[in-house]
Amino acid sequence: xxxxxxxxxxxxxxxxxxxxxxxxxxxxxxxxxxxxxxxxxxxxxxxxxxxxxxxxxxxxxxxxxxxxxxxxxxxxxxxxxxxxxxxxxxxxxxxxxxxxxxxxxxxxxxxxxxxxxxxxxxxxxxxxxxxxxxxxxxxxxxxxxxxxxxxxxxxxxxxxxxxxxxxxxxxxxxxxxxxxxxxxxxxxxxxxxxx
Numbered sequence: 694x695x696x697x698x699x700x701x702x703x704x705x706x707x708x709x710x711x712x713x714x715x716x717x718x719x720x721x722x723x724x725x726x727x728x729x730x731x732x733x734x735x736x737x738x739x740x741x742x743x744x745x746x747x748x749x750x751x752x753x754x755x756x757x758x759x760x761x762x763x764x765x766x767x768x769x770x771x772x773x774x775x776x777x778x779x780x781x782x783x784x785x786x787x788x789x790x791x792x793x794x795x796x797x798x799x800x801x802x803x804x805x806x807x808x809x810x811x812x813x814x815x816x817x818x819x820x821x822x823x824x825x826x827x828x829x830x831x832x833x834x835x836x837x838x839x840x841x842x843x844x845x846x847x848x849x850x851x852x853x854x855x856x857x858x859x860x861x862x863x864x865x866x867x868x869x870x871x872x873x874x875x876x877x878x879x880x881x882x883x884x885x886x887x888x
Contacts, residue, residue: 737791737867739834741827744858746789748846748869749778751822751836767879772848774814774879781848784856784865791867793825795839800847800870808868809854810885813847815877823871845874847882854888 739746747757755775756762763780767773773780783789805811818841825835849868856863 732795732797735793735795735835735837737789737793737825737834739789739827740787740861741783741789742787743828744783744786745773745780745828746783747778747780747824747826747828747831748793748816748871749824749826750816750818750820751824752820753777770812770879770881771810771850771885772812772814772879774816774877777817777819779814779816779846781867781869783867784850784853784858785861785863786857786859787861788863789827789867790865791869793835793869793871795837796870796872799845799872799874802849802870805849805883808849808851808883810850811847811882812879813845813882814879815843815845815874817843817877840873842873843875843877844871845876846871850885853885 745763749755755778757773757775757778757780762773762775764773767780768782771782773782818839821838821841823835823837823839824833826833847870849870850865851868852864852866856865
């Protein structure tokens with residue numbers, strides 16, 4: 694009986710030794726598959742302050758309080774830009790209502806007639822973890838695992854007219870698209886002019 698027990702024990706050790714690495718390899722492949730296809734749409738509905746929120750690398754090092762971040766041009770364009778963080782300007786003082794969409798390829802939309810303002814810029818996500826933060830608490834409202842690299846982010850703003858910038862609530866809504874791209878410059882595709 695002891696021989697049978699030791700034989701079973703040896704087989705168990707063999708299968709454990711064989712199965713554990715196989716399971717780890719399969720999990721790593723499934724993780725890589727997820728990272729290489731991070732596309733999806735995410736609803737954002739949270740409160741911030743001072744007409745702004747942030748899209749950033751979870752390990753960002755840029756200083757959003759520097760003189761080069763929220764410049765007069767950045768306020769006008771509704772987008773503060775640095776290497777690993779973007780500040781998105783909103784019309785309402787505090788309530789963010791937006792959709793974030795991670796795309797597999799460049800955003801094909803060319804007709805901006807239904808939007809009040811459209812601006813885009815680049816961001817680098819080195820850590821592989823993208824975050825959406827409010828201001829001034831920098832509380833995280835969304836964390837996404839994405840493939841590390843450079844991305845182009847486009848912000849579509851609608852419902853900006855008749856919004857009181859001092860009020861928490863307004864009719865403003867935002868659509869944010871993001872795709873892998875090496876272009877980093879800020880570019881306004883449609884400028885908002887208040888009526």
